[in-house]
Amino acid sequence: MNVRPGLLLTLLLVIGGLGVLAGVLIGSTGWADLQDDGMAVILWEIRLPRSLGAWCAGALLGMAGAMAQGLFRNPLADPYLLGSASGAGLAVAVALALTGVSPQTSSLLAHVGLTGIAFVGTLVGVGLTLVLARGVEQTLRLLLAGVVVGVVLNALTGLATLWAPDILRAMQAFLLGNTGLLGWSSVAVMAASGAAALLIGLVASPALDALTLGEATAASLGVRMGLVRLLLIFAFALATGAAVAQTGIVAFVGLVAPHLVRVLCPMLHGRLILLSAAAGGALLLAADVLARGLIRPQELPVGLVTALLGGVYLLVLMHRRGAPKR
Template identity: 80%
Template structure:
């Protein structure tokens, strides 16, 4: 089934709106009682910013995934390709290991800003990848450098966890993705970063269209590939950094959202970036609502739900394309 871009845009906006409504009305203890005066405070201060924050996180990851897949001409590329998630995880592990996880130090970390440390770790991971690749001119070299940086930084994070096992429980929420602590400040940060990243991506989207024909063909069109590639890397690193810093490592959204958009509405990258952002927001918002309902009054990590649903989607995709057949 192929949809027109405007129809898919309207459909995703409708799904997102319904998802926000479901997120506001759904809690770990059940559906909201709108007749309770105290419920208004809960809806406005907790559930609404959480739902909007989950949507913004998914939108950032969907946008970053669409950029990375176009930039590397690889449908399996995801936002964590250049060491961003590994850098964020190492920064969080270092912060927890050296400050401890006691109540006093936890309040200190909250004051200093664990999200800020995760953002710095994300930027450090991407910067190290670009430095190792000696710039952004060669996509293959950049891709390999990202794999190397990710493996090394993940190994360092594991070493820190072995050295200080007390941080494992605190690290778990970050590594599995957690939308439960998103507030209005998170929504403001991610919305601002998302607008900047989307504008940068749209400005450089012609180079993504040109790269579908091959790097040599793109160069023959006279485009400043190095400058535009650098702009695209900065855009998806910024988007990924903001999402990871606020909600932890949410799996599969950045990979699956562009796939769904291409399947429903194959378009040039200008439309693809916008629609992938909307699809990513809708996917994570749906996962957040499911995470609250499955085992309530407890909650599953939203990243665990996206990993399960994303894995099932890829299995179905592989089966339909005959990749699982002998």
């Protein structure tokens, strides 16, 4: 299948717009009662920023996944590859363990400091990966360092939950993804981070196109690989950190969105990054609406929905590619 990039972008943005409308009108209690005078406050202050925030988080993860896959020349690379999610999870676990999880403390952390703590943890995880890899010069060392840092930080997170088992429920909400606390400030932070990351990605996209021919060829074309790697790692760490800090760890969006765009419309990296952002936003927003509506009045963690949808998509893709040709 080969769809024109302009048509695909328009389609994805329309799907995103319809998703925002559905997210505003559909809640865990059912359809919005537009005749209720108090409903306007709920729609404007809760549902609209939550829906826009879910789209922004998905867009951040989608563009970060496209950058990571281009940089590492690996279609299985995702935004959490360099220890960002593991660092965020450990930071949140330590913060909850040290402060406790009383309703007053957890509310204060959730609204004041928890997103900042998660963002700092993301940067620490990526920083440790860069230190262990001794810089950004060797792609294989970066990949291996990211795996090692992720395993170690996840183990430390497990130790923190064993040390303070009362934090297990709060940690579960973070590790499975949660869009319930998104507000207008979250939308502003993610939009600003996304604009900066997208700008860097678009500037570096010609280097990613050259990199598809191999590092030696890219270097012979004048690409400064060290600088390009550093800029792209900063860009997708910024995008991933902003998304994880606001919504927790949402699985598969950053991996599936670039895949879906490539299947529909193979293209160079500049358009791929932009379209992956639109696809990621539409995917996470659709998952958020499903999470609210499937088992009303309760809500599923949005990360569970994305994991199920993403896993099914990848299984179907593997089956199609592995099927013998007739």
